[in-house]
Amino acid sequence: MPHALIAGVPMGWSRQVRGALDKVKVPDWTFSVFPGSDPKIAGISDKQLPDLLADAAKRGGAHVFCVSDGRDRQRIATAIREHFRFRWLASDVVRTATTQSEPLVKDIERAIKEEIEWRNALHPIVKSSPLALPQRGFSAERSVEAIWSMSESFNKEDGFFAKVGEALEQFRMQHLKKWDKHRERFFIDLSNRVWKDDGPYHGDAPFPRDWKYSSALPERFHFDVQHAQRKAFNFNDRAGRGKSVATSKHCNVDAHGYLR
Structure with missing residues (x-):
């Protein structure tokens, strides 16, 4: 079953983001949140990256959706995108989920539609590819x-x-x-x-x-x-x-x- 890992969510937003993910209507997909290290600032620290990658592997090759305030975007993308399917989520939309979930739900559903197309066309990566x-x-x-x-x-x-x-x-x-x-x-x-x-x-x-x-x-x-x-x-x-x-x-x- 495909899995999307929402990473870099500030710890202070995690509960509301999990609640929004419960409202996403996409058959067969499962979701989880990998909080960032800061309660208010979106992003993944260097110390967290190994655990994030290990979590993606443990979940059978999760698609990693990441949110960041922008300061560390290149570092995060470089560490993840060759190993696990990777995309950015807009931090302002994720932040909005603390008060209303609909914008994030729509963004996730739109993203998953594209990820399904990606999986159908390119996944899995076999040695003959x-x-x-x-x-x-x-x-x-x-x-x-x-x-x-x-x-x-x-x-x-x-x-x-x-x-x-x-x-x-x-x-x-x-x-x-x-x-x-x-x-x-x-x-x-x-x-x-x-x-x-x-x-x-x-x-x-x-x-x-x-x-x-x-x-x-x-x-x-x-x-x-x-x-x-x-x-x-x-x-x-x-x-x-x-x-x-x-x-x-x-x-x-x-x-x-x-x-x-």
């Missing part, structure tokens, strides 16, 4: 390189995520190719690197890197990355670590672009 590839690591054709940012979008027009699904098919047409003597097709990037996902999985990814877009990745999942002509190459991961890969060898890269 282009979205399992790391945006920071896989060099994609310009015509399809926006698939990750499109997938993280919200407050879009009806039908937007169906178009994202079409973009994923275009990505497959551009990058999913036969290689060597394998029957399977593999994603091959513009740097002529083959991203294989059929080898034995090993090496645990630290939480929350074992989650992507509200999907739990297979245990120890990673890509074996090697040059299509088996040439030596260098790989720089998103943490700034570099690795020299010898001829006919590969390196292990996780779904977020970190070397394993």
Whole structure:
């Protein structure tokens, strides 16, 4: 059952926000509130982020709806959006729920309608999906390189995520190719690197890197990355670590672009 986690609600508003959520009429969805650390100011502290991510995982990959007074928005979004489906709620609408619930109820119902469209088009993220590839690591054709940012979008027009699904098919047409003597097709990037996902999985990814877009990745999942002509190459991961890969060898890269 899909779950929406309303995070960053000031502790002083929590009771009223929970009451508003009880009035949301969306079949099958459940809701909970993850209060912020301040009784009056909306937002999530650095110390709370690990617990918020753990709560989202515990609930089977919750969609995280967050409210913030604005000072920490970029930090919060960066920490969450690659791992769990993420969107902002307007803080003034959430604040209004302390006196009247209708505006928040309408905003939540409107948001859930879009989240249902997102889930129908993109969820779950399986290893064969282009979205399992790391945006920071896989060099994609310009015509399809926006698939990750499109997938993280919200407050879009009806039908937007169906178009994202079409973009994923275009990505497959551009990058999913036969290689060597394998029957399977593999994603091959513009740097002529083959991203294989059929080898034995090993090496645990630290939480929350074992989650992507509200999907739990297979245990120890990673890509074996090697040059299509088996040439030596260098790989720089998103943490700034570099690795020299010898001829006919590969390196292990996780779904977020970190070397394993």
